[in-house]
Amino acid sequence: MTALEPDDVLTKGRLIRIGVAAAVVSRIFGRLVGIILVVVLARVSDPTTVALYGFLLGTVTLMASVTDLGVASLAGRDVAAKVTGAPEALRSSLGPQALSTAVAVVLTCLVAVLAGPGGVDASVLVPCSAFVVANSMFNLWAEVLRGDGRVVLEGVLQGVSALLLVGIGSLAVLAGAGIVPLLWIVAGKELAVLGLACIWLRPRSGDRAGLSFGALVKRSMWLAVAGTALVLLWRQGTLLVSSLAPTRALADYVVATRLLDASVTLAHTVGIGLFPGIAALTAEAPRAARRHSTRYLVAALGLSVPLAALGAFVAEPVTTAVFGDRWQSAVPAVRVLALITPVILLAYLLWFMLLAEGQDRWLCAGASAGAATSVGVTAVLLAVAPDAAAGAWGTGAGAVVLVAVLSARFVLTRHDRHEDPQDDHRR
Numbered sequence: 373m374t375a376l377e378p379d380d381v382l383t384k385g386r387l388i389r390i391g392v393a394a395a396v397v398s399r400i401f402g403r404l405v406g407i408i409l410v411v412v413l414a415r416v417s418d419p420t421t422v423a424l425y426g427f428l429l430g431t432v433t434l435m436a437s438v439t440d441l442g443v444a445s446l447a448g449r450d451v452a453a454k455v456t457g458a459p460e461a462l463r464s465s466l467g468p469q470a471l472s473t474a475v476a477v478v479l480t481c482l483v484a485v486l487a488g489p490g491g492v493d494a495s496v497l498v499p500c501s502a503f504v505v506a507n508s509m510f511n512l513w514a515e516v517l518r519g520d521g522r523v524v525l526e527g528v529l530q531g532v533s534a535l536l537l538v539g540i541g542s543l544a545v546l547a548g549a550g551i552v553p554l555l556w557i558v559a560g561k562e563l564a565v566l567g568l569a570c571i572w573l574r575p576r577s578g579d580r581a582g583l584s585f586g587a588l589v590k591r592s593m594w595l596a597v598a599g600t601a602l603v604l605l606w607r608q609g610t611l612l613v614s615s616l617a618p619t620r621a622l623a624d625y626v627v628a629t630r631l632l633d634a635s636v637t638l639a640h641t642v643g644i645g646l647f648p649g650i651a652a653l654t655a656e657a658p659r660a661a662r663r664h665s666t667r668y669l670v671a672a673l674g675l676s677v678p679l680a681a682l683g684a685f686v687a688e689p690v691t692t693a694v695f696g697d698r699w700q701s702a703v704p705a706v707r708v709l710a711l712i713t714p715v716i717l718l719a720y721l722l723w724f725m726l727l728a729e730g731q732d733r734w735l736c737a738g739a740s741a742g743a744a745t746s747v748g749v750t751a752v753l754l755a756v757a758p759d760a761a762a763g764a765w766g767t768g769a770g771a772v773v774l775v776a777v778l779s780a781r782f783v784l785t786r787h788d789r790h791e792d793p794q795d796d797h798r799r
Contacts, residue, residue, distance in 0.1 A: 390523060393645070397527060400638065402534030407694075409541045410630055413554075414695045416545055419623040423614075424492070424551050426626030428484060429558070430610040432500055435480040436473075436508055437603030442595030443468045443588050444515040445727065451519030452651035458520040463575035465512055468588050473508040477501045487615055499555035506562035513569040518648050525572060529565045536561035594732040601739035602723070605746045605770045606636055609763025612750045617758035620701070624760035627695055628705035631683070632716075632767065635709065639717040642672070643724035651728040658729070665725045672721055676714035683710030701760070708764035715771045722778035731781060738777030746770025 414422055447461040456464075480500055484492045510529075517526040541557045613625045646668060653661040687707040692700055719742075726735055750766025 400641070401531050402637075405534050405538045407630065407634075409538045409545070410627075411694060412542045412545050414627060414699070419620065421551055422626055423619055423623045424496075425554065426629070427610060427614055427622065428492075428496060428500055428551075428555065430607050431483050431487075432480055432504055432507075434603055434607040434611070435483060436476045436504055438600045439472045439476040439479060440508075440596060440599050441468045441472045441589060442592035442599055442732075443472075444512040445595060445599070446588065446592050447512070448515035448519035448647070449651050449728065449730075451516055452521075452648045453655040454652070458516050458573060459576040461519070462512070462516050462573060463577060464588060465516075466575055468592070469508060469512045473505055476504050476508065480504055483611075487611065495552045496555055499552065499559045503555070503559035503562055506559060506566050510562055510566040510569060513566065513573060517569065517573060518644060519651070520573070521648060522572070523645065523648060529568055532568065533561050533565045536564060594736045595727075598732065598736040598739045601736070601743040602774075604743040605739065605774065606632065606767065608743070608747045608770075609750055609767050612747070612754060612766075613758075613760060613763045616751070616754040617760075617762075621759050624699065624702035625705060625763050627691070627699050627702045628709060628760050628764060631706055632709045632764075635713045635716045636720075639720035642668070642717070643720040646721070647724045647728060650725060654728045661728070665721075669718065669721055672717045673714060676717045680711055680713040683713065705760040705764040708761060708768055712768040712771055715768070715775050719771055719775050719778065722775065722782055726778060726781060729785065731785070734778070734781040738774050738781070741777055742770040742774030744770075745773045 413425060417425075443465045447465045450456045451458050451461050481497050484497060484500065514526050514529070517523075517529075537558060540561070541554055544553050544557060609625060609629070610622075614622050646665075650661050650665060653664065684707045687710055688700075688703045691703050691706050695702070723735060746766045746769060748766075749769040750763050753762035753765055756762075
């Protein structure tokens with residue numbers, strides 16, 4: 373291991389801070405303006421349209437993640453650690469990413485037809501499929517851009533995506549547009565930001581070529597299963613409530629999970645903001661990387677626990693004020709999802725810290741255990757009381773198990789790496 377100069381540690385520390393700031397600002401902005409569309413939809417459209425919109429987007433996200441081979445995360449990690457160049461990593465990842473995208477399209481259509489509510493036909497499946505393709509490819513570009521240190525650019529693209537969806541989507545809903553035009557707007561904004569990303573980063577071969585198709589797929593298997601299980605943990609409630617509860621319960625769950633989506637988005641955002649700098653620092657100064665990681669874990673607990681308590685306390689007035697009095701039945705689920713916010717934040721911070729260290733097998737173990745727990749708890753609770761709160765409690769139980777596994781690994785690997793004396797330089 374080459375000794376890392378103090379200035380290099382400082383530089384990577386700044387990259388961590390800038391990455392977190394750029395990611396958090398862009399995603400919070402996107403989430404805040406994104407709520408506008410959901411509020412408009414909830415107030416103007418009927419519960420069936422709300423349920424269909426939430427189910428389709430949830431299914432798209434789930435299927436894209438179930439089939440994700442994990443090569444985008446590996447590409448971002450390799451670029452951040454200077455193992456390969458960004459254009460080269462992008463080029464080598466396109467094949468596996470295209471394969472997983474094609475499978476995701478097929479599964480999205482099958483699940484939507486077999487398990488979805490009424491109203492699912494070819495007219496909604498086509499824009500859903502277009503969104504799967506554009507979203508999958510943009511995610512690859514975003515991972516490589518962040519790994520290459522262009523975290524601000526990636527944040528700007530995320531903000532543009534949110535503005536396009538909310539601006540055009542809200543106008544369409546207010547004008548009386550149904551689910552099909554709305555889904556085309558969702559797909560179109562993703563295609564637009566993908567085109568913008570291609571302007572700044574194009575795939576090509578070079579001296580630091582990436583791995584071959586087969587090598588990438590083999591290397592990414594643990595991470596592929598881990599990512600699939602993680603999204604299943606968050607999305608199982610939508611699928612199970614849709615299948616085992618009345619349509620009204622699904623509509624309540626869609627409204628309540630605006631908070632879950634916000635928590636997951638924020639936690640994931642902080643994690644991806646940390647990741648490029650932590651991955652770069654871990655490659656050369658593991659002890660310094662751990663110090664940065666620990667600081668963020670402590671800060672996350674200090675900030676999120678009081679906010680979670682406040683969120684649970686004001687769940688009823690906020691829910692009815694934002695979405696309307698007719699959504700009073702969603703309040704119990706909202707309260708549960710508010711309480712598990714700190715657990716979700718810790719889960720994602722630990723996830724990206726261990727990902728930066730190459731702990732892919734432990735990510736797989738933790739996510740699999742969490743997903744299995746969430747599915748089991750939700751199914752049992754739905755059998756007892758088929759309402760939206762069952763999905764929320766199941767999600768919380770799975771998140772606790774995930775954090776327990778990842779925390780154990782984080783502690784156990786705290787001192788098991790070779791350290792260079794230069795790693796002791798402090799900020």
